[in-house]
Amino acid sequence: MTEAAAPAITVAGLRRDYGDRPALEGVGFELGIGESLVVLGPNGAGKTTLLRVLATLLRPSGGEVAVLGCSLPNEAWKLRGRIGYLGHEPLLYRDLSGRENLRFQARLHGIGRAEAEERIEELLCDVGMERRADERVAELSAGMRQRLSICRCVLHRPELLLLDEPDSNLDVEGRELARELIGPAAPAARVVVTHDPERHLPEADQVLRLGIGEMAVVS
Numbered sequence: 001m002t003e004a005a006a007p008a009i010t011v012a013g014l015r016r017d018y019g020d021r022p023a024l025e026g027v028g029f030e031l032g033i034g035e036s037l038v039v040l041g042p043n044g045a046g047k048t049t050l051l052r053v054l055a056t057l058l059r060p061s062g063g064e065v066a067v068l069g070c071s072l073p074n075e076a077w078k079l080r081g082r083i084g085y086l087g088h089e090p091l092l093y094r095d096l097s098g099r100e101n102l103r104f105q106a107r108l109h110g111i112g113r114a115e116a117e118e119r120i121e122e123l124l125c126d127v128g129m130e131r132r133a134d135e136r137v138a139e140l141s142a143g144m145r146q147r148l149s150i151c152r153c154v155l156h157r158p159e160l161l162l163l164d165e166p167d168s169n170l171d172v173e174g175r176e177l178a179r180e181l182i183g184p185a186a187p188a189a190r191v192v193v194t195h196d197p198e199r200h201l202p203e204a205d206q207v208l209r210l211g212i213g214e215m216a217v218v219s
Contacts, residue, residue, distance in 0.1 A: 041210035084158035
């Protein structure tokens with residue numbers, strides 16, 4: 001009998017403080033491999049803070065957090081290359097082209113040159129950016145930068161996607177193209193922060209509702 005796979009994420013009693021102010025308190029949930037969690041709540045409820053903790057960009061102030069079997073923060077180093085993070089900022093070098101940015105990311109992840117070129121071309125086609133990929137990022141619209149950022153997020157085939165308002169700046173066509181890469185059919189567990197529940201709730205296995213000064217509620 002094979003041992004059951006560990007959950008993608010396990011959180012219990014998570015607290016994250018900024019000085020004397022708690023941004024998150026008493027958050028707990030468990031997300032299985034391949035499942036999707038949608039996170040809802042008003043501005044200031046800690047949605048982005050939660051994603052940044054899971055992405056190892058912030059240390060938890062208390063509680064227990066395990067991501068892909070690694071305890072945070074002590075084993076954060078083991079998660080490099082296993083997470084795809086899409087935040088509010090595109091994390092692209094403005095003076096480089098989109099293609100150059102993706103090549104740089106591929107080198108960071110240790111992807112071989114031939115494999116990287118094939119993967120980059122595939123992703124650029126997937127998001128409709130193949131004809132604009134050699135232009136400087138600074139010259140592109142916010143929607144085009146978001147499309148490139150989605151390519152960056154999935155370039156290394158992560159096991160977990162952490163998506164903060166993934167539809168930001170995307171038109172209808174962009175949202176549909178992105179869905180193929182970071183939507184529910186993506187081969188990864190997903191945590192999606194959104195202000196558009198009508199769009200994302202139908203694809204959620206679980207919903208986490210955060211409130212300001214309130215306990216988190218999982219449904």
